Amino acid sequence: GDSVTQMEGPVTLSEEAFLTINCTYTATGYPSLFWYVQYPGEGLQLLLKATKADDKGSNKGFEATYRKETTSFHLEKGSVQVSDSAVYFCALSGGATNKLIFGTGTLLAVQP
Amino acid sequence: DGGITQSPKYLFRKEGQNVTLSCEQNLNHDAMYWYRQDPGQGLRLIYYSQIVNDFQKGDIAEGYSVSREKKESFPLTVTSAQKNPTAFYLCASSIDGRRESYEQYFGPGTRLTVT
Numbered sequence: 664g665d666s667v668t669q670m671e672g673p674v675t676l677s678e679e680a681f682l683t684i685n686c687t688y689t690a691t692g693y694p695s696l697f698w699y700v701q702y703p704g705e706g707l708q709l710l711l712k713a714t715k716a717d718d719k720g721s722n723k724g725f726e727a728t729y730r731k732e733t734t735s736f737h738l739e740k741g742s743v744q745v746s747d748s749a750v751y752f753c754a755l756s757g758g759a760t761n762k763l764i765f766g767t768g769t770l771l772a773v774q775p
Numbered sequence: 776d777g778g779i780t781q782s783p784k785y786l787f788r789k790e791g792q793n794v795t796l797s798c799e800q801n802l803n804h805d806a807m808y809w810y811r812q813d814p815g816q817g818l819r820l821i822y823y824s825q826i827v828n829d830f831q832k833g834d835i836a837e838g839y840s841v842s843r844e845k846k847e848s849f850p851l852t853v854t855s856a857q858k859n860p861t862a863f864y865l866c867a868s869s870i871d872g873r874r875e876s877y878e879q880y881f882g883p884g885t886r887l888t889v890t
Contacts, residue, residue: 761825
């Protein structure tokens with residue numbers, strides 16, 4: 664079945680460092696891809712999405728490109744801030760039910 | 776202000792008791808979803824509803840029940856048959872549950888502890 668694999672954390676970076684969180688997927692058909700962020704004790708917030716191959720989603724300095732040839736949707740940010748510390752989830756949605764399938768999440772800790 | 780509300784934020788119950796978690800949305804969304812989150816794991820789908828008066832089992836429906844009598848409301852009951860009910864429960868909604876391109880919006884979650 665469909666699945667999402669993302670790099671295990673925690674990822675610890677210093678402020679202003681470059682961030683990459685890897686995400687790869689397995690799916691039949693052409694899913695939509697999402698990155699969600701979860702701050703401690705809260706629900707998930709949509710960070711960005713891409714709905715077809717070669718689409719680039721972007722928001723708040725974060726970017727991810729839908730790469731069909733490598734089945735990947737890696738999250739990047741050029742300069743992280745302490746306020747970016749959170750858990751990041753990669754997810755896909757496919758088929759006629761819009762069910763989301765999540766990766767296990769990656770904890771990002773940014774130190775000042 | 777549109778959004779999804781879940782109440783209460785924290786819930787404590789004794790083993791063997793059923794408990795109902797509330798989820799309300801004023802986004803006029805057709806589809807609603809319940810997920811369970813355990814430490815160090817991603818979210819797993821419990822139930823979903825694409826339209827009023829209809830719902831489907833997700834990947835881990837055993838020990839749970841839902842109803843969808845109103846578009847705005849999708850309560851989840853955790854029954855005594857659920858073996859490990861302690862978890863963080865998240866409700867979500869989307870405009871149309873039949874299109875994969877529509878994102879889901881999440882509520883703030885309810886942390887359930889059963890002792």
